[in-house]
Amino acid sequence: MVTKFKNHLAKTNLAKNTVTSYVWTVQYFLNHYGEVNKKNLLAYKGYLVENFKPQTVNLRLQGINKYLEFTKQEKLKVKFVKVQQKNFLENVISDADYKFLKAQLKADGYDEWYFIVWFMAATGARVSELLHIKAEHIQIGHLDLYSKGGKIRRLYIPKNLSTEAAKWLREIGLTSGYIFLNRFGQRITTRGIASQLKHFAEKYGMNKEVVYPHSFRHRFAKNFLDRFNDLALLADLMGHESIETTRIYLRRTASEQQKIVDKVVNW
Known part of the structure; x- marks a missing residue:
C-alpha cells in the first residue's frame, strides 16, 4: 500500500x-x-x-x-498543532550591514559576489531563482519564472542594477547565458553561494547568523515596504501565494525592536 x-x-x-x-x-x-x-x-x-x-x-x-x-x-485525520508565530523577524540583515557588505565586496574586487548580493537584495529573488538569470535578462530588465502550477512570476531587475551589471558583463566578455558561474565555467550552486557568504561574513567581521541567501530576500521586502507601502504588490513581486505570508514584513526585526525600546524606554 x-x-x-x-x-x-x-x-x-x-x-x-x-x-x-x-x-x-x-x-x-x-x-x-x-x-x-x-x-x-x-x-x-x-x-x-x-x-x-x-x-x-x-x-x-x-x-x-x-x-x-x-x-x-x-x-x-489528525489535527495539526498550533504554531506560535513570532512577533518579530529573526536573523535579517540590516540595511546598513547589507550596504557595508556590498561596498566591501566592490572595494576588494569581488565583482561577481558584489552582484550576487545586490541581485538578491534588489530583486527579492530566491537563491535558486538567482541562478537562472542570464545576460539576456539583463538586457530586457526582467526574468519570467514559471511555477509548477503554470503560473508566471516576473522578476524585475531595477534599472540602476541592470545598467551596472551590463557594464560588468561587457568587461568580462559575457554576452549570453548564465551570469553567475564558478571557476569551472559552470553555474554556481545554491550551497556554494551560502558557503561563500558565510566566508565573507567572517572576513568582514559581520554576524554570520544574518548573512545567508534568504536574508537578502527579506531585506528586499523590508526595504520595499519602507519606501512603497503596497503589500499586495510586494506579495506579487515575492511570488507569495497568499498575502498573509507577506504580512510578516510589516513586523520589525528583533534588532529594530531592541533599538526602539532602548530609545523610548527611559523610565
Whole structure:
C-alpha cells in the first residue's frame, strides 16, 4: 500500500523531497505502530510533539493525513498543532550591514559576489531563482519564472542594477547565458553561494547568523515596504501565494525592536 501511495504522490505537483518525507513518515508509523487507528495516531502525534518543533510535527502529520485520504480513512485525520508565530523577524540583515557588505565586496574586487548580493537584495529573488538569470535578462530588465502550477512570476531587475551589471558583463566578455558561474565555467550552486557568504561574513567581521541567501530576500521586502507601502504588490513581486505570508514584513526585526525600546524606554 505504501508503494501505491508513493506512486500516487509522484503524480501530483508535490516536490520530490516532500514526497520522500511523506512516504518515510507513513513507513515509520506503520513499522512502529502497526494498525492505523485513532489510538495509535494520537500516540504518534504525542511522540512527535515531545520530540520535534511544531513545523516538523505538522509536516509529519500532513504526510499521515495524505495517506489517510489515499486509503479512504479521512475520518481518522489528525489535527495539526498550533504554531506560535513570532512577533518579530529573526536573523535579517540590516540595511546598513547589507550596504557595508556590498561596498566591501566592490572595494576588494569581488565583482561577481558584489552582484550576487545586490541581485538578491534588489530583486527579492530566491537563491535558486538567482541562478537562472542570464545576460539576456539583463538586457530586457526582467526574468519570467514559471511555477509548477503554470503560473508566471516576473522578476524585475531595477534599472540602476541592470545598467551596472551590463557594464560588468561587457568587461568580462559575457554576452549570453548564465551570469553567475564558478571557476569551472559552470553555474554556481545554491550551497556554494551560502558557503561563500558565510566566508565573507567572517572576513568582514559581520554576524554570520544574518548573512545567508534568504536574508537578502527579506531585506528586499523590508526595504520595499519602507519606501512603497503596497503589500499586495510586494506579495506579487515575492511570488507569495497568499498575502498573509507577506504580512510578516510589516513586523520589525528583533534588532529594530531592541533599538526602539532602548530609545523610548527611559523610565
